[in-house]
Amino acid sequence: MKGFGVLGLLLPVLLGWASSHPVRGRKSFNKLLLISFDGFRWNYDQDVDTPNMDRLAQEGVKAKYLTPPFVTMTSPSHFTTISGRWIEDHGVIHNMMFNTETGWKYSFKTTQNKTEWWDNGVLPLWITAQRQGRKTASFHYPGGGAKYKGEAVQRSLVESYSHPDSNETEWRENIDIVMDWFTKEDFDFVTLYYGEPDNVGHKYGPETENRKVIIQQIDRTIGYLVEAIERHSLTERLNVIVTSDHGMTTVKKKPNVTEILLTNYVKFRDLVKFHIVDYGGFGMLLPKPGQTEALYQALKNAHPHLYVYKKEDFPERFHFAKHERVLPILLYADSGYNINAQLIIYFNKGDHGFDNVHMDMKTIFRAFGPDFKKNHLAEPFDSIHIYPLMCKLLGVTPEPHNGSLAVTQEMLVDSYDQQQGAEMQRAALQKTALGLGIVTGILAVLFVTIVTYTAIHRKKISTLWPTQRPSPSCFPSTAPGKAGPAYVS
Numbered sequence: 181m182k183g184f185g186v187l188g189l190l191l192p193v194l195l196g197w198a199s200s201h202p203v204r205g206r207k208s209f210n211k212l213l214l215i216s217f218d219g220f221r222w223n224y225d226q227d228v229d230t231p232n233m234d235r236l237a238q239e240g241v242k243a244k245y246l247t248p249p250f251v252t253m254t255s256p257s258h259f260t261t262i263s264g265r266w267i268e269d270h271g272v273i274h275n276m277m278f279n280t281e282t283g284w285k286y287s288f289k290t291t292q293n294k295t296e297w298w299d300n301g302v303l304p305l306w307i308t309a310q311r312q313g314r315k316t317a318s319f320h321y322p323g324g325g326a327k328y329k330g331e332a333v334q335r336s337l338v339e340s341y342s343h344p345d346s347n348e349t350e351w352r353e354n355i356d357i358v359m360d361w362f363t364k365e366d367f368d369f370v371t372l373y374y375g376e377p378d379n380v381g382h383k384y385g386p387e388t389e390n391r392k393v394i395i396q397q398i399d400r401t402i403g404y405l406v407e408a409i410e411r412h413s414l415t416e417r418l419n420v421i422v423t424s425d426h427g428m429t430t431v432k433k434k435p436n437v438t439e440i441l442l443t444n445y446v447k448f449r450d451l452v453k454f455h456i457v458d459y460g461g462f463g464m465l466l467p468k469p470g471q472t473e474a475l476y477q478a479l480k481n482a483h484p485h486l487y488v489y490k491k492e493d494f495p496e497r498f499h500f501a502k503h504e505r506v507l508p509i510l511l512y513a514d515s516g517y518n519i520n521a522q523l524i525i526y527f528n529k530g531d532h533g534f535d536n537v538h539m540d541m542k543t544i545f546r547a548f549g550p551d552f553k554k555n556h557l558a559e560p561f562d563s564i565h566i567y568p569l570m571c572k573l574l575g576v577t578p579e580p581h582n583g584s585l586a587v588t589q590e591m592l593v594d595s596y597d598q599q600q601g602a603e604m605q606r607a608a609l610q611k612t613a614l615g616l617g618i619v620t621g622i623l624a625v626l627f628v629t630i631v632t633y634t635a636i637h638r639k640k641i642s643t644l645w646p647t648q649r650p651s652p653s654c655f656p657s658t659a660p661g662k663a664g665p666a667y668v669s
């Protein structure tokens with residue numbers, strides 16, 4: 181019968197659709213907001229009144245501190261958080277993009293729209309989550325404006341050149357926008373970035389009144405965030421992670437110390453083809469052809485607070501030097517010592533980029549929301565482990581990464597897995613019921629159609645040949661010698 185032939189074709193399609201299609205209107209996983217306050221040292225809240233951050237510690241999770249990857253810089257560290265990969269794997273090795281052939285260097289803000297700096301084969305969580313059906317957005321987060329394997333983050337706002345770092349009104353407006361994304365547009369995962377307290381830390385130094393003032397502004401903003409979450413009825417549906425990319429230390433200057441000035445030890449014109457120096461306590465040099473050894477020997481014992489390595493000998497613990505973008509000679513300095521090339525032109529009073537073992541480079545991790553424990557003090561951990569935690573919270577299968585969920589899992593409420601298991605079972609049952617419902621409906625329609633068609637057909641025949649009603653012998657028969665004409669096929 182034709183009808184059942186069509187059904188045979190439709191059935192697998194319908195069942196496949198039902199099992200692969202998410203049930204609209206319900207989600208098994210809560211939403212997630214990742215907020216980064218650039219350059220928030222781990223102990224910035226300890227010498228200033230921060231009632232909202234204190235409240236968060238009671239109502240959620242606080243890690244004693246967080247260790248960022250080396251090099252402790254904004255773009256490399258943020259991309260480790262969003263990808264769960266060491267810097268030598270994801271390839272965003274500096275805040276500055278550079279070209280050793282042309283000598284061009286692009287600033288942090290210029291790189292934000294340059295896909296070629298960010299897209300090195302490692303997928304950030306936005307893209308992975310999107311591919312698994314989640315809606316994701318980036319609000320000023322480093323790397324959010326690039327495309328990855330041709331795919332852009334679904335919603336992305338990139339900081340303009342003139343963007344003010346510390347406008348408190350704008351900070352609140354940004355929170356309101358993000359809340360609307362979650363509630364009105366049903367986004368699942370949003371990353372929100374603020375350029376403070378990094379800016380103030382650089383300009384005035386971390387041990388200043390200015391830094392305390394900006395920390396209080398951040399604390400008020402966190403209070404506003406909690407209030408906005410309640411106002412938007414997101415308290416039971418939104419998990420929030422508040423973190424940062426590195427700490428900050430006071431820059432050491434003469435006459436207190438002997439500053440590091442490389443030109444005191446090497447002639448740049450003779451030995452150096454290209455360099456990334458004058459950018460805090462870390463630098464890289466590309467020697468002129470055949471000059472690697474000479475350059476290395478000239479610098480290796482040049483200054484008691486300067487560490488000089490050939491790329492292949494750079495300490496493994498940094499997980500930094502293996503990427504092809506890393507130049508042949510690497511330099512880093514003791515905490516607070518800037519590395520200067522030919523002039524001391526660096527006026528920052530505070531800086532980062534130093535060895536991530538120094539406490540001044542450590543940063544913060546706070547989290548709250550329905551899936552996090554309350555009043556939980558977590559041991560210090562590496563920021564690389566945030567990625568698998570975020571994947572777990574979003575129900576996203578992670579890409580290969582260097583983190584471990586075992587490190588962060590204890591922050592989640594004990595019933596988390598049971599809850600998720602029950603939610604998923606419920607979702608699976610709903611899908612099955614939906615699929616069966618559709619199939620039953622189609623069967624019913626087909627049944628009615630066939631019955632009606634047969635009835636009409638019979639009626640037509642009886643109208644045409646009222647005395648020649650079709651007899652059973654008119655139907656096709658497989659009995660030998662009894663084959664007759666068939667008018668229903």
Ligand SMILES: [Zn+2]
Pocket residue numbers: 218219253254255378425426
């Ligand atoms: Zn930063």
